[in-house]
Amino acid sequence: MHVLFTLMFTLASLFIFVVAVLVIGVFAVTIFKGIAQWSSNNAQPVLTVPALVVTKRQHVSGSGHDSSTSTWYYVTFETVTDDLRQEFSVRSVDYSGLAEGDTGDLTYQGTRYKGFIRVRRPAAAPPPPPVLPVSNWTCGYCAASVPHNSPQCPACGSSQRAAALATTGTASAA
Ligand SMILES: [Zn+2]
Known part of the structure; x- marks a missing residue:
């Protein structure tokens, strides 16, 4: 009877020891991983x-049953x-x-x-305004085609444009 008792006691002690080692091991690994990640981040x-x-x-x-979540x-x-x-x-x-x-x-x-x-x-930037095609204008005096960036007709020196002349002509005729 005494021998069986001692055996059971020994087995129980061994079991508790093994469980304790496992728990401490898991803890140690978790802490070690945490420290390794922490120091890796610091670098x-x-x-x-x-x-x-x-x-x-x-x-x-x-x-979820208790408050230890x-x-x-x-x-x-x-x-x-x-x-x-x-x-x-x-x-x-x-x-x-x-x-x-x-x-x-x-x-x-x-x-x-x-x-x-x-x-x-x-948001996406608005599209740039369309660039209007620049066309030459027609001289109202000699009907020459004048470059858009030139204010005066290079042929006769007139700055009168054909369209403007037409408007003025209609107004004076009325
Ligand atoms: Zn002209």
Whole structure:
């Protein structure tokens, strides 16, 4: 009886030990990964690029039955210059301040979100006014074709244009 008792006690102790090692191991790996990512981000340059908010999502971890849940917020940005998409983990205050379709300047360092300043980008620029074809004008005195940029007829020196002369002629005839 005493031997069986000792055996059970040993097995129970072993089980608890193995579980404890696993839990500590998972913790250690998680912390190590976090530190590795943190230090890798620190080595990256801080960049500010024009970007667009593509999509938002939140992830709730933990059971929903008690209050020990935590919510993680993610926002996916698309850079305007090279169409690169990247999802960043953001704080809830940043999450609520961003809307899908927002345009602005995104500042980030590696996988670390640093901020987003909303800039209302103008819509496509209006098309330039059509360039009217410039035509030569006809001299009202000698009917020569005069270059559009010349104020006087090079042949007779008149600045009277044919159309203007016609109008004046009609007015005087009436
Ligand atoms: Zn002329």
